[in-house]
Amino acid sequence: MARFSRDMKRLVFLLALAAVVATFVYALTREQTLASPLVGHPAPAWSIPLYAADSTLSLQELRGRPVVMNFWASWCLSCRDEARVLESGWRRYGPGVAFVGVAVADEAAPARAFIERYGKTYHLGPDLDGSMALDYGLFGVPETFFISPDGRILSKHVGPLTDAELERRIAELKAGVVGGAGGDPSGMERLPGGVGLPDRLVPATDPEGGS
């Protein structure tokens, strides 16, 4: 009986230790980039200059339409995969659904080259002072926010979008469903460190063979 009691004590101690270790491992390894307290709340206001026009565009001007707002950068490899998805989405759903691309931590010349290379035709402009990246709680690129016609963030997608995911998110957006945050953080590239602009700017020659 005494031995049984001793074994039980050991078992309880080991289980408690395992629970503590598991809690710490979970806390240290869980992916923070997916969560966003902004989901379900009003989207922070913004106004950006457009690359393709001598004018600016603000979120206020898009009021009344669902908005797909994508943060990207010319140095981001995942953004290349996503560029075609967003452009075809814009051609399919626009202008009823507004598409906006915001270049972060980027320079004008490589950003323009990227736009031309991937034939992007929706509204595109830079986050000049990094304020939009902070206002939207960005960790990296690409990250995409889905904003309802009345200006609320209904969902956030981390990493490159696929055609199917974009279709699903837009259907949620049109239905007014708060979809939460999701995606694939492994496809997201964190905003760069160091002084100056990112090291990995778009190369002079297209690695995919295009012009």
Add this chain to the structure above:
Amino acid sequence: MKAPVLAGLLPLLLVAAPVGAQQRGADDAAAVAATERAPISLTPAQEERARELEGALKCPVCRSQSIRSSDSFMAKDMRRKIRAMVAAGRGDQEIVAYFTARYGDWILLAPPKRGFTWIGWLLPFAVVLAGGAGVFLAARRWTRGSRGESGEVPIGPPPESPYLDRLERELEESE
């Protein structure tokens, strides 16, 4: 006939509208932004507040590093945001709330003392206390083992010792 044709062309015109227009907009704005990013001067007291806030917030693109010690893009933008808010007369709580509203409590280097995060604060103390209690109990057990259950150090050999029996027998024989 013209109306249907125009209606058919409208989506194409809307799609093509942003393309091929003048390209000065973003570049001019970049030049303006560069001039706007001049250093924000603060009083010594405000500098101290800004530095404390910078030390309390985590850099989103680094691993457990404060924005004060990080040289990343985002850390620099966050430092600038803090300085601008301090210069504008915003309170510490208001400034911290700006960041937690966007990144959650994760952005704080020290988690707030509420709810589940209390475990994070209390667990180290609990572990130290449990360790201390364990060492105390183990030490007491070891000393008891060498002294006997009463805790007193026995004098002479134990009563059932064969040497004691032999000694008593030999003493009796010699008498």
